[in-house]
Amino acid sequence: MVITDIDYSNKFLEVLQYLQSTYKKFPKFMIEIIAENYGIPTREVKELIYIYRKKGTLRILKDEGYYYQLNKS
Numbered sequence: 001m002v003i004t005d006i007d008y009s010n011k012f013l014e015v016l017q018y019l020q021s022t023y024k025k026f027p028k029f030m031i032e033i034i035a036e037n038y039g040i041p042t043r044e045v046k047e048l049i050y051i052y053r054k055k056g057t058l059r060i061l062k063d064e065g066y067y068y069q070l071n072k073s
Contacts, residue, residue: 008040012048015040016058016070025067 015034019026028049035045049068052058061067 008044008048009051011035011038011040012045012052013057014038016052019068020070025061025064025069027065027067031068 012035015031015038019030019034023030031049032042032045035048036042040048049058053060056071058068059071061069
């Protein structure tokens with residue numbers, strides 16, 4: 001039996017795009033809830049948030065209660 005790691009990057013980007021189009025800015029718990037609805041395991045969400053923040057795709061709005069938002073570019 002071969003065990004493969006599933007790449008959830010594309011689904012996670014869909015989650016972020018959905019949240020951005022629906023709410024404009026959103027807290028971390030909303031990312032976790034919607035990601036679960038998209039079938040992304042909770043353990044993957046924390047790592048994906050970190051990766052997307054590091055890439056510059058996702059930014060944190062520290063002046064607005066630590067909400068998240070997608071960068072426009």
